[in-house]
Amino acid sequence: MKRSKFARTVRFEPEHLQRLEQLAVDQNRSMAEILRSAIIQYLEGHQRFSASELRHLRVAEYTQVALDAIIREEHPELRDTLVLETDRRMERYHGAR
Structure with a gap:
């Protein structure tokens, strides 16, 4: 059976975690949304602009x-x-x- 989503554990330096948490609060998004968005942007190699x-x-x-x-x-x-x-x-x- 092939899974379409995978769960992983990621460790962050305390200062990076704090910045990510603050970004999530500022944008009213979950940490998971922030991380998924950052990973997608990184993998695509560029940010798409409007x-x-x-x-x-x-x-x-x-x-x-x-x-x-x-x-x-x-x-x-x-x-x-x-x-x-x-x-x-x-x-x-x-x-x-």
Whole structure:
């Protein structure tokens, strides 16, 4: 007899479990839903975006390209400073390096 679903036990580091539990509460979803969604996204290798999300991403990219062109043309001396400040803020506010 072939089963269509399988149950597994997964162990998490305490800080990861706490973050997952908070995410479930914030999204009013069960832990199982959060985990299944994360696994599916990981296995698919990409997140599918809605048309609205893609439009926002496109506008953001366009804005970045346009500003970079303006800065390169009109204020090239500021570009390196702006890139360094962007990197600093990305790390400070978003944990990105």
